[in-house]
Amino acid sequence: MRVLIVKDYEEVSREAALRIAEIIRSKPDAVLGLATGSTPIGCYRELIRMHKMEGLSFSKVSTFNLDEYVGLAPDHPQSYHYYMFQNLFNHVDIKVENIHIPNGVAEDLDEECLNYEESIKRAGGIDLQLLGIGRNGHIGFNEPGSSFESRTRVVKLSEQTRMDNARFFKSLDEVPTHAITMGIATIMEAKRIILLASGEAKAEAISKAIKGPKTVMVPASALQDHEDCLFIVDRKAASLL
Template sequence: MRIIIEDNYEALSKKAALMVAGQILLKPNTVLGLATGSTPILMYRELVRMHKEEDLDFSEVITFNLDEYVGLDRNDKNSYYYYMFENFFNHVNIKMENIFIPNGMADNLEEECKRYERLIEEKGGIDLQILGIGKNGHIGFNEPDLKFEATTHVVKLDDETIKANSRFFNRIDEVPRFAISMGIKTIMHSRKIILLSNGEEKAEAVYKAIYGPIVPNHPASVLQLHPDVTFILDRNAAKYLS
């Protein structure tokens, strides 16, 4: 495990973008696993800048998103499909056929999970997975549980996650209660993982992920077992690290 501590959120985001860009330069047809939420937004903006000003080429890149809400149309401004196009895909030269996001409106969600898992396998697996971390230690939408969910699955969101995500909605009762998420096994099969975290409110979750016991009630702790994982933190998120 590698831990990088930057002074602030902007520096954290630029470091992450540099690492993603380096991966693409080394392997132009890289398969990226992508996260949403507030944490990676500046990283995406920096990647867009690098594309426009430094000719960073996404034409062969393949992407798989970690998760999607169940029941939100892709055109809903709170869907992760909308988020990805608004913040990233519309601004770089990635091909539509190389973008994969779970379909939270699928008639058969179980079959959609199986389809998504097959697609990841068909593309050769994920080369570099970007993660955030929830205050309860979730990665993707893998919530604290009695066991680790292995592959892509439907998950019931914790009350804490619903409350945290309600800032993106008009009212808390608009936040979906279910989502499709890559499972822990799928995430752990990624060749490289980068976890981004900023803010003091994430410091305890980060500490437990790095130094705590490996337990399913703190899902991020499983990253201790991965052979190539990098935590990129600002100083507030690294508050409890020695």
């Protein structure tokens, strides 16, 4: 595990985008694992700029998203399907058939999870996985207590996570209670991992993930064992290191 501390959110976003672009340029058919939430938006904005201004092509790239809310259809404004198309896919030349996001309204959610794992394997695995981190140390929607051996599955969201995400909904009552998420073992199989964090609110989680003991109560601490994991954090997020 390596840590890159930069000045601010804009630099976090730029450094992440540069590394993703490097992967795509060296391997045009790269398989990317993508994250949602507020943190990756700047990175996606920079990738869009690189596509439009520097010719960065996503035409052969395949993507797998970390998670999706259970019960939200792809056209729901707060679904992660909607988020990804609004913040990245609608603005680059990626092929729709190469986009993979868990289906939160699948009739059989367990089968959806198994099929998602198989799709990742058929694609040859994930070359680079982008992650954020929750204030409680979650990655994807792997909440504290999640097994390090976990695979893609349906999980119950903690009240902390639901409250953190309530700002995207009209009220806390509208925030889904469950989600489909890649498991920690699924995430750890990515060849490279980049985790992004910005702001003082993430400082404790970053400190525990990097300096603390490896424990299921801090899911991101599993990343200590990954062979090629880079944390890109701004000074505020790194303030407790």
